Amino acid sequence: MTLDGKITTRSFSPVDFTSREDKKHLLRQRSLGDAVLIGRSTLTHDNVRLGLPDPKMRAEREARGQTPWPLRVIVSNEGRIDPALNIFQTDFSKIVIFSTTRMPRKYQVALREKATLRLSVSEHVDLTRMLQQLQSEYGVRRVACEGGAELFRGLLELQLIDQLNLTIAPYIFGGKGAPTLTGSGTRFLPASVRCSLEEMVVRGEECFVTYRLRYR
Numbered sequence: 394m395t396l397d398g399k400i401t402t403r404s405f406s407p408v409d410f411t412s413r414e415d416k417k418h419l420l421r422q423r424s425l426g427d428a429v430l431i432g433r434s435t436l437t438h439d440n441v442r443l444g445l446p447d448p449k450m451r452a453e454r455e456a457r458g459q460t461p462w463p464l465r466v467i468v469s470n471e472g473r474i475d476p477a478l479n480i481f482q483t484d485f486s487k488i489v490i491f492s493t494t495r496m497p498r499k500y501q502v503a504l505r506e507k508a509t510l511r512l513s514v515s516e517h518v519d520l521t522r523m524l525q526q527l528q529s530e531y532g533v534r535r536v537a538c539e540g541g542a543e544l545f546r547g548l549l550e551l552q553l554i555d556q557l558n559l560t561i562a563p564y565i566f567g568g569k570g571a572p573t574l575t576g577s578g579t580r581f582l583p584a585s586v587r588c589s590l591e592e593m594v595v596r597g598e599e600c601f602v603t604y605r606l607r608y609r
């Protein structure tokens with residue numbers, strides 16, 4: 394995020410304001426997860442594959458008893474996920490989509506060829522249940538969530554995040570159109586979340602911080 398807490402621009406462009414070191418840092422965090430989790434909007438805007446290009450990271454995963462690539466998990470209430478996105482053109486690891494029966498039939502048909510659909514008969518995805526299912530049915534113990542803001546906020550409100558890795562980049566965007574870490578809405582969180590600093594590393598002009606979240 395920028396010094397004023399923005400995670401993207403007001404046009405939701407993919408993040409290009411952090412260093413190569415930060416991109417590597419992201420991949421390292423991703424490589425630790427049994428699953429990597431992403432919201433539909435970030436997937437659409439960034440068009441990421443959620444892979445691990447570095448063979449060393451994949452070898453380290455295997456040495457830890459993990460699959461070479463993390464399970465890829467997409468969350469969407471409406472389910473209008475474009476099957477032409479880059480992620481669906483790769484099959485290095487399984488893709489699971491947690492959505493609802495609001496997903497239009499034509500999307501269901503197209504996406505079933507590329508991913509496992511977990512559709513609940515409700516308006517919204519139940520994130521707590523999703524994590525339970527990931528654990529019990531896919532053996533997932535650690536999830537690396539890559540955002541975006543709306544998904545992060547949803548998890549935070551349910552007290553489902555235990556660690557926050559943040560890179561503070563040397564920019565100030567200003568304005569209120571660009572979302573912050575928890576989005577661009579005006580609603581407060583149900584309660585403020587106390588975070589304890591676990592690690593802080595400065596590389597170049599960026600600051601890499603790791604916080605542990607403590608819910609009261």
Ligand SMILES: NC(=O)c1ccc[n+]([C@@H]2O[C@H](COP(=O)([O-])OP(=O)(O)OC[C@H]3O[C@@H](n4cnc5c(N)ncnc54)[C@H](OP(=O)(O)O)[C@@H]3O)[C@@H](O)[C@H]2O)c1
Pocket residue numbers: 394399400401402404405406407408431432433434435436438439468469470471472473517518519520539540541542543544545547548572576
């Ligand atoms: N700086 C960074 O490190 C960073 C990291 C991640 C993202 N970003 C940026 O953030 C922007 C996207 O932010 P965003 O807040 O719009 O993204 P988001 O959380 O990725 O996506 C929001 C969408 O994801 C689905 N979703 C989110 N929470 C859900 C929940 N609890 N249950 C079910 N579905 C849920 C919904 O999809 P449906 O609409 O399909 O129902 C929702 O509209 C992008 O520009 C991206 O580049 C920046």
